Amino acid sequence: MYSVSSAPVIPGVAMKRFWVGLMSIALLAGLVACGGGDHVASRPLGVAGDMEGIWNGNFHSNVTGRDTGMFALVTAGGTLELITDDCAQISASITASGPFFSGAGTSYTQTNCDGVNVVVVQPIPGASTVQSFQISGQFDDRTGTAIASYATVNDSGTIRFINFYNDYFNDAGVISRAAGSYSIKQRLTALTVDPSGNIAFRDATGQIFAGTLFVLDPTVDIYGMTLQVGGQSLTGLATLVDDGDGPNNDFLFVVANGVLAYNSELRRD
Numbered sequence: 001m002y003s004v005s006s007a008p009v010i011p012g013v014a015m016k017r018f019w020v021g022l023m024s025i026a027l028l029a030g031l032v033a034c035g036g037g038d039h040v041a042s043r044p045l046g047v048a049g050d051m052e053g054i055w056n057g058n059f060h061s062n063v064t065g066r067d068t069g070m071f072a073l074v075t076a077g078g079t080l081e082l083i084t085d086d087c088a089q090i091s092a093s094i095t096a097s098g099p100f101f102s103g104a105g106t107s108y109t110q111t112n113c114d115g116v117n118v119v120v121v122q123p124i125p126g127a128s129t130v131q132s133f134q135i136s137g138q139f140d141d142r143t144g145t146a147i148a149s150y151a152t153v154n155d156s157g158t159i160r161f162i163n164f165y166n167d168y169f170n171d172a173g174v175i176s177r178a179a180g181s182y183s184i185k186q187r188l189t190a191l192t193v194d195p196s197g198n199i200a201f202r203d204a205t206g207q208i209f210a211g212t213l214f215v216l217d218p219t220v221d222i223y224g225m226t227l228q229v230g231g232q233s234l235t236g237l238a239t240l241v242d243d244g245d246g247p248n249n250d251f252l253f254v255v256a257n258g259v260l261a262y263n264s265e266l267r268r269d
Contacts, residue, residue, distance in 0.1 A: 046076025049096025050139040051146060054165035054221065054239055059084045061157045070159065073222055073237045073254065078103065080135075081237045081254040082159075087113045089254060089261045090133055091236065102136035107152045108261035112203065128153065130259065135159070167241045171221040171248070178213060178223065178240050182251045182266035191251060191266050201227060201264075211255075213238060227255045227262055234260060243267075 046052055051074050059070040059082075069085035074094070080103065082090040092105025109129045137148025137159070146161040171177070175197045183190040191201045199211035211227035216237075225238040236255030243249045245267070254263040 045096075047078035047095055048074050048076055048080075049101060050099065050141070051080075051094060051096060051101050051161070052076045053168040054241070055161045055163065056165075057145075057162035058160040059088075059157070060159075061155055063155045063157070071252070072161065073239055075216060075222055075237065076220075079237065080105065083111075083113075083254055083263050087111050087263070089113075089256060089263055091254070091256045091261070092133055092135060094135065096139075099139045099141065100137070101139065101146075101148070102134075104135070105133045106256065106258055107131045107133040108256060111261040111263060113263045137161075165221075165241060167221045167239075169220060171240070172218055173215055173221050173223055174218050175213060175215065175223075177248060178238075178251065181269040183269055184264075184266055189264060189266065191253075191264070193251075199225070199227070203262075203264075225253050225255055227253075229260055229262065232257055232260060234262060236263075 053074055055072045055074070057070055057072075059068045060066070070082055071085075072080060072082040074080050078094045078096075080090070080092045080094050082092075089108040089111045090105060091108075092103050094101050094103030107130070109131070131152040131154065133150060133152050135148050135150045137146055139146040144164060148159045148161070150157055150159055175193070176195065179193050179195050181190070181192045187204060188202055188206050189204050191199065193199055193213050197213040199213055200208060201211060202208045209227050209229055211225060214224045214226075216222055216224045221239055221241070223238045223240075225236055227234045234255040234257045236253065238251065238253035240248050241250050241252065249268045250265060251268070252263075252265045256262070
């Protein structure tokens with residue numbers, strides 16, 4: 001294992017823990033709230049039911065026994081994009097029936113990611129880095145939290161959705177709000193969004209990829225996003241959240257295509 005100061009970020013094997021830092025900043029700033037009273041939509045619930053929104057929480061592996069932080073984006077239509085604080089990534093679709101929800105998708109254990117703190121970890125010998133993923137769980141209206149069980153070919157465990165971001169219902173998902181330049185200090189990683197939603201993303205190695213940011217629902221703080229990597233098109237979600245330095249300061253995206261997975265958290269310049 002190598003630290004950032006002693007090794008370059010290697011696409012495909014970079015692992016990071018920036019999400020925990022973001023969660024801590026948001027919690028300290030009073031921008032994350034839990035509890036059913038704050039988790040209320042002003043419109044009928046969608047396919048995802050009460051799971052719709054922006055969450056953080058805990059990801060527990062039964063195989064390794066390890067607990068890691070997680071950050072998740074869930075649309076009303078049931079799209080779930082989740083990343084753990086060591087950079088594993090999940091793209092899935094879920095459906096809710098009352099308080100219960102379930103779904104399936106793809107788990108990526110090695111992703112192309114970058115953030116404030118990066119640790120390079122080599123792939124686990126003999127384990128596929130892309131696996132099928134299943135999830136089933138229940139939302140607790142009393143506490144405004146949720147718990148789910150997950151399973152892949154090589155692992156199983158528990159995901160706890162603990163803190164709900166009020167930004168989701170409080171901020172509009174419009175392009176003008178996200179337009180601007182973002183970067184990570186002392187790193188090559190940077191991203192720009194122009195007023196039309198065109199994206200230019202530069203990764204930690206200096207490669208530049210084009211993409212688009214588009215509105216899914218202007219009343220909530222989740223965007224759709226595409227990223228062109230070589231000849232492949234990756235799709236997923238993005239959001240813009242407040243942190244201790246100000247509102248609309250952190251741009252976060254999670255995209256994948258079943259083979260490749262990219263995600264990053266950048267601060268507004």
